[in-house]
Amino acid sequence: MDVLIVGGGVIGLLAASILGREGLSVGVLDKGPCGRESSWAGGGIVSPLYPWRYSSAVTALAHWSQDFYPQLGQQLLAETGVDPEVFVTGLYWLDLEDEAEALAWAAAQRRPLAPVDMAQVHAAVPPLGPGFQRAIYMAGVANVRNPRLTRALREALLRMPNVTLHESCEVRGFVRDGQRVTGVSTVEGELLADRVVLAAGAWSGELLGTLGVELPVEPVKGQMILFKCAEDFLPSMVLAKGRYAIPRRDGHVLVGSTLEHAGFDKTPTEEALESLKASAFELLPGLADAELVGHWAGLRPGSPEGIPFIGPVAGFDGLWLNCGHYRNGLVLAPASCRLLADLMLEREPIIDPAPYTPATRLG
Template sequence: MAGTEFVVVGGGVIGMMTTLQLAEAGHTVTLVERGLCGRESSWAGGGIVSPLYPWRYGPAVSQLSRWSEGFYPELARRLKEESGIDPEYRQKGLLYLRVDDADAALAWADELGKPLERVGADFLYAREPEAAPGFEEALWMPTLGSIRNPRLVRALQARLAAMPEVTLREGAEVTGFEVAGGRALAVKTDAGPIAAGQVVVCGGAWAAGLLETLGVALPVRPVKGQMILFKAPPGLVQRVVLMDGRYVIPRADGRVLAGSTLEECGFDKTTDARARESLWASATAIIPALADCEVEHHWAGLRPGSPDGVPFIGGVPGIDNLHVNAGHYRNGLVLAPASTRLLVDRLLGREPILDPAPYSLAGRL
């Protein structure tokens, strides 16, 4: 049974960024993914590099978000150079329409020194001429960026595939762990066991099921989100626009994503006409001209829901070399750079970028 320094379980954006950082530090890593890397929630989301309403989150999420937001421009540049795939990071800001807690938002921004301002109709329609008419004001966050997440995960996968330190094991399903003497000796897969010095579980919505094989009850559950994609002409929508909890996100080629639903229905990823109609209604309420555009695609993904949306990052109590990074809920892509760096710092004995205590499994299980 061949061994490797690290085995990372789960090939989403969390698992791939963990693998990348460990490999760049010179360590051998085997990344195990039951399907294709990046094809679950990392592929299904919208790619906004911020929580939707960041002032509504506690400090644990906010600290990870702030660190990650500043990391994405350089990450996108590096991945484009190293993989030849452009993740299409766009920093064109976000317009909030009809925010009922605008005063709280502005107070939050003032406290943190975050650019956020109340703007009038002239400002709003100068930037988004096709936004729904009749708004006298909006909130404007000029620094917000978005990334084309399917291209981000393709770039990450291509980068990892080219690294000699990395072994990609796609199409291999993890069925459990071999544990003895308080250590995980190997990761069991349907293609045989993989021995490891350290094991990191980045299984997203499936992480709880993996740890359940060890009698560990991780409170992470699947929460379905459905989205639609409009084939719109380039320039119809220039930046992210958010209203009543729903959003539209433009891509460089003109396509516009609209999302998303929040549904508690287990591991069901089917789409349905009611959700499609609801998403279409929300999108066309934000940008009425989208009503004339074809809906090109409709899909669903499963977010890893957790209490208060605070991820679990750290060691599994009682098993010295087993670690978890899961439970990011709606903000997996948003928080990925900071949450993976935080765990890799711990794995490699480095000074952590943030206090790891709020994310620890101890006391939260």
């Protein structure tokens, strides 16, 4: 293989798609079915929850990805028949403590974020609960139906003769020839490649640790709940007090999410369920009469400032990283994977790669 990618979430699948389309032979490995960890568990808002609270490194990736998502969705639907449902609804933030900072950021970044009178908000979002005092709104913010996105990416890769998926194939460590990484060791034996990309989400730190390299990526648990409503119940995404509601086209509404440091435990808890339901009913009282159809947990790959690691690992020729996207893996995936491909193929990168470079951030 030219490239082996460890991790079959949205980052690994999209990186394989981009590199495969460039003619490279690519293998993707995942310890379970592809796309079933944090890529499946998240909400799919195509924006950081509070974009003004992040560094310019996250903003640069987010803006590129937001512009790219509509065509990615159309391309995958045309190729596979699976619609990732990139759904443009806009997003209302309610009663923000740092509203002034948000508006100043939007003015500097030229993003369409503006205050809205609450009467207008209630007219635009009829199920919104009472008691909220202020709102700002950004038009054009989309959400993607992330389980269908990963399914579409997987289907696209299965149609590419130069890409191989190794599912339910856990990677235990790396194969080395001196200081060069030449492949991975798995439960099924060794697989070799010219280059290895570590894109294993919350598990990336543990895997890199087998080489004696400390990668500050740790699991951060998040729990979500899902309701089934009428298709026109919620016309826009809403966010208040750190919790959000996301409408899907068919009437499903996601509400999330918790932030918990609980190691690799993905067990949903009754405490989180009650907390999420309370937030849901405060935001959208009508959800109290809706069917609760799901409650689950996933593990985000927490990293310093939420800035991912993208690029080669110093001292280990052939080893590359694309991991540590924290809460924004789905948002940042298109730009992150395009940047990785640009660096691997020695092309002009879409954005300055310096903020993500492992060489300056590890050790």
